[in-house]
Every structure is written in C-alpha cells, then in structure tokens.
Amino acid sequence: MLQLKNDESRYGVVAQLFHWTIVVLIIVQFTLANRADALPLGSAKIAVLAQHKSFGITILSLALLRLIWRWLNPVPAEPLDIPRWQRIAARVSHIGLYALLLVTPVVGWLMSSARNFPVSWFGLVTLPDFIEPNRPAYEFLHETHELLAQTLFWLALLHVAAALKHHFIDKDNVLRRMLPVKLKQDRP
Template sequence: MQIRNTAVRYGVAAQLFHWSIVVLIITQVILAEKADGLPLGPAKIAVLAQHKSVGMTIFMLAVVRLLWRFVNPVPPLPSGMPAWQRVAAHISHGALYALILITPLFGWLMSSARNFPVSWFGVFTFPDLVQPDKARYEFFHGAHELVAKTLVVIAIVHALAALKHQFLDRDGLLRRMLPVKPRQ
C-alpha cells in the first residue's frame, strides 16, 4: 500500500481524499434535497446544520488535498491520450477543484450574510465572513446554488469520462484511482 502517488497510480492518501470528497458531495446533494422538501422549522434547521457541517468538511479536505497535490505530483495521463482529451482533463480537474472550494465558501458567505452561524458538527463555529445584509444573502444564495449545480454536472461528466477510459479505451485511467491492487 503506497501512501504517495507513483508514476503509474495515485497513492492511498490521494485516493482517500478523492473518494471521501465524492461521498461527501453525494451526501450534500441528498441533504440539500431533503432540506428543500421540509417546511421552515426545527427539522429543516437541523438538516441545514448537517449540510453546513458536511460542506465545511469538504472545504477543509479540499484545502488539505490541494496541499498534498502540490507536494505529491499526480501520475501522468496515458501517453496515447489525444491532446484534446488531455486539455479537457486539465480543465475539468481545475474546475472541480475550484468548485469544491467555492461552493462551501459561498454557502458560508450566504449564512454569514443571513446571520446564521456555520458550525462544524457543534464542535466549533466558524466566524462570520461578512456583515448581515439581505441583498448580499440573496446574491450568495443564488451563487451557491449555481456553483453547486455546476459542480454536480462537472462531477458527472468527470465520472462518465473515467468510465469511458476504463471500459471503452481500456487504458487503465480509472484503475489508478481505485483502492485495488494494481495489475503487475
């Protein structure tokens, strides 16, 4: 079990960051849908508190993941991959990292502008980033929803591209991120 990335696959640390964030993003979508279906009251506030805690967990993991990536280079893309796919892979990865950071940041700004605290599972409360302001809240609410939906779309395209590489191209691209023993 290799902690660091190698020239041919991602290490356990990168895999753990990747799959943890995937599971947490799916959790976020479920919590957001659940909250949207609830009337304003204690149940909705409790679900939104969970949503905020999971969002801030994603934010913190993404920061650590990026730091890890800077000190631990990723394996190169397959040599036979067309140039346009290489460009698309770099753009989509950049977009995913940006959206994984921006989405919870906009949620935090939205909560601050509404004067709603952002707690991390009741352990501690993050400081407000802006003063309460209804117009600012409306802006960040809309921005948070837009970037969250964009994140989900790009993540789905990313997953479909990985599946295409695995099952159609058979170039082993997906296998590099799976926690399975590599073929010798």
C-alpha cells in the same frame, strides 16, 4: 505493499482516500440539501441545514488538505496515447472540480453569515462571520451557491462519464489508478 504517495503511473492511497471520501461527502451533501429544500420553514429544516453546513465545511477542509498533498507529490503523468484535446479537457475539468470544491462551500458560509445564521461545525466549533447580515447579499450569495452546486453536479457527471469511458471503452488504466487495485500491463 501500501503505496502512500503517488508515482508516475498511479495515485497513492492518500490521494485515493481523499478522492473517494470527498465523493461520498458530496453525495451526502446533495442529499441533505434536497431534504432541507423539501421541508417547510421550522426546526427540522434548520437541523438538516446545520448538518449540510457541517458536512460542507468538512468538504472545504478536506479539499484544502488534498490540494496540499497534491502539491507535495508528483501527479501521475497522463497516459501518452490519449489525444491532446482529451488531456487538456482532463486538466481543465480537474481544475474546475477543485475550484468548485473550494468556492461552493465558501459561498455557502458567506451566505449563512449574510442571513445571520452563524456556521457551526457539528456543534463543536463556531466559525467566524466574514460579512454582516445583509438581505440583498444573502439573496445574491444564495443564487450563486445554487449555480455553483449545479455546475459541480454536471461537471462531476461528465467526469464520471469520462472515467467510465476510459475503463470500459478504451480499456486503459485511468480508473484503475484511482482505485486500490493492480494496474493492467499496457503492452505484453
């Protein structure tokens, strides 16, 4: 039976879909940013950046919907046999990841407005500009966008390492409960 909502012991299908869709989009997003970085100024670079902006706005929207869904659902309890410091580290890193999933695209959006390049979502909707074109603001926002993206990259890597440690070393249910698979019985 498909379980849509979370329960005490695992994430439901909707939370899992949000999690893994955003993971794929973040990989696409870094790939597009690197591709744009390698291109000289010109129409090809602008086209790749337009895709980067559209995927970035998609990530922002999905992260907002995901947080609303999370708020409507019980979040699975942290396994009790995990040391306190690890439970705190998990909570802090999840808050950090959510914050970066929201702030990085917002800063990208403001940066584009400051550069006088309005943001369009796949050519279908043009988003409003919340700041006027302004060169120093663009430079500051560009630096900030890059720093936030790097922080997201390293924090996500740490998060993946923790998930793999739970699965392969501690052999617990932490990774399984974010996947559509059966949970292992803790105690026979």
